[in-house]
Amino acid sequence: MRRPPPLWRTEMLLIHCPYCEEQRAEIEFAYAGEAHIARPPDPAALSDEDWTQYLFIRSNPRGRHHERWRHTHGCGRFFNAVRDTATDKFEVTYKAGELRR
Amino acid sequence: MSDALARSEPVLAGHFIGEGVTIALAPPLTRYSLRARQAQALETVLKTKLPKRIGETEAGIACLGPNEWLLRAPAGTTLPMGAGLPLAITEISERSVCLIVEGRRATEVLAAGCPLDLERFAVGRATRTVFETMEIILLRTGEDRFEVEVWRSFAPWLSRALETAARQLLRGK
Numbered sequence: 001m002r003r004p005p006p007l008w009r010t011e012m013l014l015i016h017c018p019y020c021e022e023q024r025a026e027i028e029f030a031y032a033g034e035a036h037i038a039r040p041p042d043p044a045a046l047s048d049e050d051w052t053q054y055l056f057i058r059s060n061p062r063g064r065h066h067e068r069w070r071h072t073h074g075c076g077r078f079f080n081a082v083r084d085t086a087t088d089k090f091e092v093t094y095k096a097g098e099l100r101r
Numbered sequence: 102m103s104d105a106l107a108r109s110e111p112v113l114a115g116h117f118i119g120e121g122v123t124i125a126l127a128p129p130l131t132r133y134s135l136r137a138r139q140a141q142a143l144e145t146v147l148k149t150k151l152p153k154r155i156g157e158t159e160a161g162i163a164c165l166g167p168n169e170w171l172l173r174a175p176a177g178t179t180l181p182m183g184a185g186l187p188l189a190i191t192e193i194s195e196r197s198v199c200l201i202v203e204g205r206r207a208t209e210v211l212a213a214g215c216p217l218d219l220e221r222f223a224v225g226r227a228t229r230t231v232f233e234t235m236e237i238i239l240l241r242t243g244e245d246r247f248e249v250e251v252w253r254s255f256a257p258w259l260s261r262a263l264e265t266a267a268r269q270l271l272r273g274k
Contacts, residue, residue, distance in 0.1 A: 012216060019167050020155045020228075025216030027231055073231045075155055075166035 013088065015069065018095045019077045032068040034058045035080040036100050062086055066100060069093070111198060111256040117264045119271050121206035124263050127199035127248065131178040135162070135170040137188035143170070146183040146190070156228050163227035163240065171227070171238065171250075197238075198256045200249045202263060206270060207245050213266035215239065235259055 013026040040046055040054055059065075065085045070078045082091040082101055092101050110126060117124040137143045140151045151170055152159040163171045172180070176194070183190050202210055208219045214233040222228075227240040235258060238250035251259045 022156075024230075027216060027234075073236050074229055076169065076229075077166060 013090075015081070015090055016093050017071045017074060017077070018079050018093050019075045020071065024071070024074055028071060028073040030070045030072045032070050032078060035066040035068045064091070068096075111253050112200070112260040116260065117267060119204075119267050122202065122204035122210050122267050122270070124210075124260065124267060125201050125203070126260075127201050129176045130194065130199060131172075131174045131176050132192070132194045132197065132250075133172040133174075133180055134189070134191045134193050135172055136168055136191075138168050139187070140168075142183070142186055142188045143190075146181055146186065146188065156226050158225050158227045158240065163238070165227070165229050165238070195253070197250045197252050200251065200256070200260060200263065202247045202249060203243075203245060205245050206267075207247055209270055210263060210267045211239070211247055211249075213270070214262060232259060233262055235262075 014023040015026055015029055016023050017029075037054070040050075043051065046054070063084055063086055065083055067081055067083060068078055069081050070076070078096050079093055080096060080098070080101075081093040083089065084091065094101055108129070112126055116126070135143050135147075135151075140153065144151055149160055149162070151162055152164040155164050155166060157164050161173050163173075165171055180190055180192075211232070212219055215230060215237075217228070217230050217239065222239075222241055224241050224244060227238065229236065229238050231237065232239075232249070232251075235251060235255045237259070240248040240250070242248055249259065249263075
């Protein structure tokens with residue numbers, strides 16, 4: 001009996017890696033949570049509520065979302081992306097450390 | 102010391118020969134992982150030029166990432182360690198083995214499990230990618246010749262997967 005074709009042969013989402021400067025298949029990448037979350041400079045000074053906010057609370061929007069991705073099976077770099085959480089469409093990707101788009 | 106030990110390979114050498122595609126195990130290689138924020142530091146120590154764009158290869162050195170290179174050389178090659186400098190030159194010869202996929206149907210066999218656009222993957226390119234779900238480093242060393250670097254423990258799986266792909270292709274599926 002023949003196996004069904006693997007998912008990446010039939011439905012492949014391409015993601016632009018800003019370091020490789022190429023469109024590569026989604027299976028090469030790993031999602032790494034929301035982007036632009038700055039670690040508090042002095043964690044000890046934070047109240048429990050603020051610390052909870054920093055650690056656990058994420059914006060989780062429907063629509064435009066800033067997130068970190070890593071080109072794990074490629075150049076290995078983390079970068080940022082703007083993705084629509086409803087349509088799964090990537091609007092733009094940019095290098096880590098660059099300003100929020 | 103290692104000369105006294107018997108070498109054992111995870112897959113049989115020269116194990117698949119078909120119409121338009123052969124899959125064979127490459128002889129042992131010396132491999133080095135080169136890491137540095139400034140490529141120039143490595144160039145000074147190694148006295149060679151490094152490729153600057155990701156995916157390019159120059160004199161056996163492939164640029165895999167913004168600060169990562171893979172050097173492949175004949176077995177027995179040794180490099181200076183660059184002690185005290187802000188760089189890392191690490192020998193990783195035995196971390197992976199290399200399978201050579203060759204023949205006019207080589208791209209078709211690799212396309213069975215690799216999501217890269219191999220038509221646009223020019224001769225001399227090298228990149229880390231996946232085959233099915235295994236991480237590989239794919240190097241195109243000729244129009245009809247690819248070298249697939251894979252971690253040792255994945256080698257039996259990869260060679261089986263490539264063989265299966267080749268068999269299915271030759272049978273016309």
